Amino acid sequence: MSDFIPAPIAQLPWKTILLLFVMASFGFVVLYSAAGGSVSPWAGLHMGRFGVFLAMAVVMSRFKESFWKTMAFPTYIVIVIMLVGVELLGAVGGGSQRWLNLGFIRIQPSELMKVAIILAVARFYDLLPPSQIRTWGAIWPLFALLALPCALILLQPDLGTTITVFVGALTVAFLAGLPLRLFIGGGAAVAVLAPIAYFFALEDYQQRRVTTFLNPENDPLGSGYHISQSKIAIGSGGLFGKGFLNGTQSHLDYLPEGHTDFVFATMAEEWGLMGGVVVLFCFFLLFRWGLGVAMKAKTRFSQLTAAGLTVTIFFYVAINLMMVMGLAPVVGIPLPFLSHGGSSMMTIMICVGILMSIDRHPGRQGGAFE
Amino acid sequence: MKSAKTISSAMQTLTFSRRATVVGGLQIGVGVLLAGRMAYISVAENERYKLLSESNRVNLTLVPPRRGWLIDRNGKPIANNKTDFRVDIIPDRLRDKKKTVATLAELLALDAEDLERINRELEQASSFQPVQVATGLDWEAYAAVSVRLPDLPGVSPRQGFSRNYPSGPAIGHLVGYVGTASAEEYKEKPDPILITPGYKIGKDGLEKIFEDRLQGKPGAKRVEVTARGKIVRELRTRADVPGKAMQLTLDIDLQEYAARRLGTQSGSVVVMDCESGDILTMTSMPSFDPNSFSDGIGVTEYGMLREDDHVPLLDKSLKSLFPPGSTVKPMVALAFLEAGLSPDESVNCNGGLQVGNRRFRCWKRGGHGRVDMAKGIYQSCDVYFYHFAQKIGINPIALMANRLGLGQKYPIPVPSQFYGTVPDPAWLRKKYDREWQAYDTVNTTIGQGYMLVNPTQLAVMSARIATGKNVIPRLIMNQKKPVMETLNIDPEHLLYVHEAMSDVVNGPGTAGRARLPLENVKMAGKTGTAQVVNLDYGRGGNDVAWKYRDHGLFVCFAPYDNPRYAAAVVIEHGGGSGAAYPVARDVLTFLYDREKAMDVLTGLEKSWGGTIQERMDTKMAAYRSKKQLEKAIAEGTAPPPPAASDAAETGGGD
Incomplete structure (x- = not known):
């Protein structure tokens, strides 16, 4: 085959592209049905965006690791500035706002922060000498990097994204080798602090989401409605579903x-x-590929980045699915490749693009400190 | 934090791949958890969620059944159903009450009074009870609401049937009316049909008594609806089973005629068929329009009915008790005859009779001269009865009264009937703990004192006098003629009394003007004037305040020589029997010659200010403007009226 196909094309990660294409196509089919059997308004746009962002990912895969390395901190800073900008716009415009309108696309900086934080934290642990990984110096910069974005995103307020950003960064730190007891201790602390946070830190609507999640039947017409109806949709589908275009829960707007x-x-x-x-x-398959890229990567930065990005995509999927199945409160996180939405697809495809780039350029053995 | 050993890059890579494996394992764990969860929901709990999904999708609405018709003896409708577009509010589905009501008010052009009623009912109603907004809408208004349904949660426009009473007020008391079930009724029997908009149950009268028979079985409509309540398509419909029709013994035309003929008076007309006991007419006026009640009556209209001193809400034919006055004299005469008094025995009437230490007066101050039984009846001489009643005693009279149906309760399907009093010594002892005196006999014999009857009883009495049989009134049509027991009254006695009663009308009697304007039908009757307060005889005419005037009564049957119809007319505070017998005359004329009777009525109605409906409308308008004025005065936006305007209130009796 490679005889007939030009090298640059043959070198593309076809297996991965095929996987993504299958998933996006399934998204197309579902969105087609959700619109009552129509390409507009969602399915067509969904596929169009996928094509554009896939092209973007392929282009990104040509960049070398060094590019991402140099971009890590500047990107982080730019996006923090954008987050501040969103906050200011919201203050001026009155009412909360999560996106910047660039005309052709509305960008949610908080979405991009999910990627930027991974790059920044990975870069930080890449720069940190191995001997210092068990020192205080390995911890405080992590929280310094997290403080501003998390605060800004919480202000929006967007708890779901905050958690994703936070946990994404922690995962990178975990993989970078921070002492295990910190994570165990931290987990214990969260278990203790969560109820306190519930009562003092969460806003009213967020509290309601948590109580509703714990007991959706209590409020079947309020915020429990989402979870109840979602479970009804999944549960009534049974083993093989009601058939294409036959969903009543979705078509009748329940x-x-x-x-x-x-x-x-x-x-x-x-x-x-x-x-x-x-x-x-x-x-x-996607996550196996992502973690496989991380395992195969030779440099510390690309290892941490690849694993971090994979985990970020994983968080989207896990939180979304737990939410629709009634295992997590409603936090407003879309499902990659299936949900309609430009901002999140862009984030996912940036993750994919960087993963492809690392896949293509596993780098030389060793990190910054050889 | 400082670790003893230095950590090399190679060790870090090892840590990384170990920890990455842990992360991968965790991911797989979460994946398995999710797959398990999904399998649990969609397979193990599939049945439950399928059911929930169906109950989301399918909306079952009950279709109120059409009520059974009420028809008269000739098959003419007394109560039927008309197709109707209506709009209701279901309070617990309302989101924004104020806005919804305001929108509806605009779409349906509701007036202030409707809005007042709707808001009042919305406040009072239990959350599940539908509150009627409007009925009898035209298609355009109905469509206007229907298309805005998605923005009006809790509003339910429906196409259905509503109860209709073609003769309106004329039949109000007897048929009663229908209405939505109350919260108590729903609690007692929590059937969802009770809170279905448009479903009405019988609230009074025949509608209530025969509820089970009339109500029918509701239909059901299964429709697929969206979350916002928009109907996508109909799935399956089960038709309603209409209630069974009921045929009444009434002649609705006669009923209507009698009601109209009563005019502005307060009173009752009861006409019976002597041969079967069928009640042809049981009219009580003034009345209410059962159509208004069934549609949900407005405050103003209800207030007007309640405040009216002619008590339109009371069924006077069964629930008003009157002293029967001289109408009992034929009955008393029959008692005399049976006790052995010769009809030829006479007494001299000089205008009164001394009984004990009190002089009882005859209605005719100058006296009647020599009076025998016949004259006692047709001239209604009181002295004749004063005299012989004392001789015969009260017991035979009371027994005869009971035999002829006074003081009795009849087996007719009405929510309640008052059966009045036929006093006798035993009753008096029990009730007032005193011995019977001669003056009690004297009072009773002219239908005064403790004696009280309702108009239906008077009609039964005249039917029994007319036939000598134990006529039992019927309201439900039955083709089989009942076998009537005889009352065991000597036919000769009956004949004598019939003759005397004929003379009341056709001879030298007290009701010459009651003669039927017919060639070959003669009516026999007896007048009665019953005192309300202890005024001197003959003082209770039209020159005193309405509520002190004498009642006017008349009992009759026709043809006098072969009785077919018996009737009683009572005009409350009519000023004397002269108010009653013209009504009886015209009503009986109607049975034989409708045209002649209608001619009389048309002339009369012109002088009264129109038909019942027209007069009610005028009255309603006057009442409404009076209320508005009162409200304005109370609010200080209009000057108080001059004191003289109070006089107008007492002038309503003629």
Whole structure:
């Protein structure tokens, strides 16, 4: 085959592209049904965006590791500035705002921060001499990097994204080799502090989401409505679903946000458990590829970045699916490749692009401190 | 934090791959958890969620059944159903009450009074009870609401049937009316049909008594609806089973005629078929319009009915008790005859009779001269009865009264009937703990004192006098003629009394003007004038305040020589029997010659200010403007009226 196909094309990670394409196409099918059997308004746009962002990812895969390394901190700073900008715009415009309108696309800086924080933290541990990994000096810069973005995103307020950013950074730190007892101790502290945080830190609507999540039937018409209806959609789908275009929960508008955050429920209603298993399997392949890229990477920065980005995508999927199945509160995180939404798809595809770049350029053995 | 050993880059790589494996394992763990969770929801709990999904999708609405018709003896509708577009509010589905009501008010052009009623009912109603906004809408208004449904949660426009009473007020008391089930009724029997908009149950009268028979079985409509309540398509419909029709013994035309003929008076007309006991007419006026009640009556209209001193809300044919006055004299005469009094025995009437230490007067101050039984009846001489009643005693009279149906309760399907009093010594002892005196006999014999009857009883009495049989009134049509027991009254006695009663009308009697304007039908009757307060005889005419005037009564049957119809007319505070017998005359004329009777009525109605409906409308308008004025005065936006305007209030009796 390689005889007929030009080298640059043959070298593309076709397996990965095929996987992504399958998932986005399934997204297309689900969104087509969610719109009542119509390409507009969601399915067509979804596929179009996927094409554009896939091209972007392929282009990104040509960049070398050194490029990402140099970009790590500047990108981080730019996005923090954008976050401040969003906050200011919101203050001026009155009311909270999460995006910057660039005309052709509305960018959510908090989305991009999910990527930027991974790059920045990975870069930091890349720069940190190995001997210092068990020192205080390995910890405080991590929190310094997290403080501003987390504070700004919480202000929006967007708890789901804050948690993703926070946990993404922690995962990189964990992989970088911070002492294990810190994580165990931290986990214990969270267990103790969570109830306190619930009562003092969370806003009213966030508190309600948590209580509703714990007991959705208590408030079937309020915020428990989302979870109840989503479970009804998934549960009524059964093993093989009600069939393509036959979902009643989504078509009769009982399922809210059936094309964005709750797209999995829309899918499950029509495709059943089988559809769900296929989606889960695709994600499994994606993460296996992502972690495989991290394992194969030779430099510390690319190891940490690849693993961090994979975990970031994983968080999208895990939190979203837990939410639609009633295992997590409603936090407003879309499902990669299936949910309709430009901002999140861009983030995911940037992650994919960087992963492809690392896949292509595993680097030389050793890190900055040889 | 400082570790003893230095950590090399190679060790870090090892740590990384170990920890990355842990992360990968955790991911797989989460993946398995999610797959398990999904399998649990979609397979183990599939049935439950399928059911929930169906109950989301499918909306079952009950269709109120059409009520059974009430028809008269000739098959004419007394109560039927008309197709109706209506709009209701279901309070617990309302989101923004104020806005919704305001929008509806604009779409349906509701007036202030409707809004007042809707808001009042919304406040009072339990959350699940539908509150009627409007009925009888045209298609445009109905469509205007229907298309805005997604923005009006809690509003329910429906196409259905509503109860209709073609003769309106004429039939109000007897049929009663229908209305939505109250919260108590729903608690007692929590059937969802009770809170379905448009479903009405019988609230009074025949509608209430025969509820089970009339109500029918609700239909059901299964529709697919969106989360916002928009109907996508109909799935399956089960038709309603209409209630069974009921045929009444009434002649609705006669009923309507009688109601109209009563005019502005307060009173009752009861006409019976002597042969079967069928009640042809049971009218009580003034009345209410059962259509207004069934549609949800406005405050103003209800207030007007409640404040009216002619008590339109009371069924006077069964629940008003009157002293029967001289109408009992034929009955008393029958008692005399049975006790052995010769009809030829006479007494001299000089205008009164001394009984004990009190002089009882005859209605005719100058006296009647020599009076025998016949004259006692047709001239209604009181002295004749004073005299012989004392001789015969009260017991035979009371027994005869009971035999002829006074003081009795009848087996007719009405929510309640008052059966009045036929006093006798035992009753008096029990009730007032005193011995019977001669003056009690004297009072009773002319239908005064403790004696009280309702107009239906008077009609039954005249039917029994007319036939000598134990006529039992019926309201429900039955083709089989009942077998009537005889009352065991000597036919000769009956004949004698019939003759005397004929003379009341056709001879030298007290009601010459009651003669039927017909060639071959003669009516027999008896007048009665019952005192309300202890005024001197003949003082209770039209020159005193309405509520002190004498009641006017008349009992009759026709044809006098072969009785077919018996009737009683009572005009409350009519000023004397002269108010009653013209009504009886015209009503009986209607049975034989409708045109002639209608001619009389048309002339009369012109002088009264129109038909019942027209007069009610005028009255309503006057009442409304009076209320508005009162409100304005109370609010200080209008000057108080001059004191003289109070006089107008007492002038309503003629």
